[in-house]
Amino acid sequence: MNRRRCAAAATSLVCALAVLASPDLTHRAYAAPPPAPAGSPSPVAPPPVELPPGMSAPAASGTKSLEDVRKEIEDLYQKAASATDAYNLADELVKKQSAEVVDLAGDLVRIGRRIDTLKARAGAAARAQYRDAGLPPEARLMLAGDPQLFLDGMGRIKQGQKAAGDLLLELTRQQEDLKTYAADSATHWEQLKAARAKKEKAKKEIKKRISAAKKLEASLAKKDRERLAELERAAARRSQTAWLESGAVAAAESAGAAGLAASEQGRKAVEFATAQIGKPYVWGGAGPYSYDCSGLTSQAWLAAGRPIPRTSQEQWRLLPRVDIKDMRPGDLIIYHSDASHVGMYVGDGRIVHAPRPGRNVTLAGAGSMVILGVVRPDS
Known part of the structure; x- marks a missing residue:
């Protein structure tokens, strides 16, 4: 009895191994899994690939006609032309603003020298008054004791006072101009930097579009x-x-x-x-x-x-x-x-x-x- 049971078990094992080794079952083991039961969560799709602005996703192999390629190349070159216009305009602004910054820098130097000259003249007047022991000109004339000298001196004093007042007004005006030119220079410098940034951005856009068009054309036989x-x-x-x-x-x-x-x-x-x-x-x-x-x-x-x-x-x-x-x-x-x-x-x-x-x-x-x-x- 035991011997018969062992023989039957051996026969069952051989049959099972034969079924597992059959080509049909092997093929089915690598086939797509059966659909998920109703209510099961769907598999997560991979995120879409981001393309550069203005670029379209490539069509499936053999589906894009030469006319489609022609239109795509034409569109890329037209976008490159738009970027070229932006580049040229920015380039013109850079040249203009560079010249304005240079001119303003020259004006700042000129005004600075003018202020230095005015300060030197004001300093000379102050030193002259110090040498006269700080006495006002009117007091020195009264001590002279000569009426004609007094009258002549008063005329010169009035001229000197006017000249001193004019000197102070000029110095004040030049200092205000210096502040204005300094502010203008800073503004123009910021505009220049912005124009340069636009120029570089347009340059990159041009190269990207032209490169894409050339690559697309070169891919053809x-x-x-x-x-x-x-x-x-x-x-x-x-x-x-x-x-x-x-x-x-x-x-x-x-x-x-x-x-x-x-x-x-x-x-x-x-x-x-x-x-x-x-x-x-x-x-x-x-x-x-x-x-x-x-x-x-x-x-x-x-x-x-x-x-x-x-x-x-x-x-x-x-x-x-x-x-x-x-x-x-x-x-x-x-x-x-x-x-x-x-x-x-x-x-x-x-x-x-x-x-x-x-x-x-x-x-x-x-x-x-x-x-x-x-x-x-x-x-």
């Missing part, structure tokens, strides 16, 4: 980069064609005729700008070897004898505006809703401009980008 370039050209052609067909430009102009004639200064500005064709875009560039968009237009008009604001946003804000149908060569076309790009109209529906990093100064269709408006520096 060579044939895709070539297709991307063709997509950019095709998008520009579509925009230009739609703009011309909209009647935004005078019929004669869109047909290729001369259109409105440039002013003498406008002609010189166009000559300067077109002479820069082929030079590279560099953000912050204002010649002579490289330019950004507003660096090109501001230097062109400076060469024509008409200084204008440095940035495209300031050009849009401060220069006289004209209707698109009335524009003439030399006028500036401002692009995008934030006025972050500018080109110079050269006629025949075209502009000369510095497009973006990685591109050179070139001619392009005036309607190839979204137009905000037109300004005329020599209106």
Whole structure:
């Protein structure tokens, strides 16, 4: 009986081991666990990854078209252009405020020297009175015993008293000026530091956007980069064609005729700008070897004898505006809703401009980008 029971137990153990070793069960052991019973707490999801401002999460592999990539690169470069405008404006403020701080420092030195001179004169007068044993001038004249000398001396005393009063007033005024200039200098120094901080912030933003755009473009295969370039050209052609067909430009102009004639200064500005064709875009560039968009237009008009604001946003804000149908060569076309790009109209529906990093100064269709408006520096 005991022997039979032992045999049965051994048989059961072998069967159990065989079941555990079967492939189906092994596979099921690594399968996903069964759903949690109703009412059980859900597993905690990992926190979302934070992306830099303006950056979108990458699409799943194979879902992002080249057109999507083109638009993303365009958006990154447009944001870089906005940051470039902020950089250029801050740079202008830094230059202006640096000059003002230097001027104020010179004024402080000048006033300090003037105060030292006035104090020396006041000290000399005090020492002279001390040498006269402290007697007032009137008392010394009365002791002289000479009426004519007394009368002459009284005239000189009155002149001296007026001179002393004027000296004290001048000394007081100079000391007040010194306080004012010192306060102004401190204020301008704080403004200078703030402008420098804005400039550095914009510089970091520019580098971040351009780096992201270049990295995105570099991630494409060579044939895709070539297709991307063709997509950019095709998008520009579509925009230009739609703009011309909209009647935004005078019929004669869109047909290729001369259109409105440039002013003498406008002609010189166009000559300067077109002479820069082929030079590279560099953000912050204002010649002579490289330019950004507003660096090109501001230097062109400076060469024509008409200084204008440095940035495209300031050009849009401060220069006289004209209707698109009335524009003439030399006028500036401002692009995008934030006025972050500018080109110079050269006629025949075209502009000369510095497009973006990685591109050179070139001619392009005036309607190839979204137009905000037109300004005329020599209106």
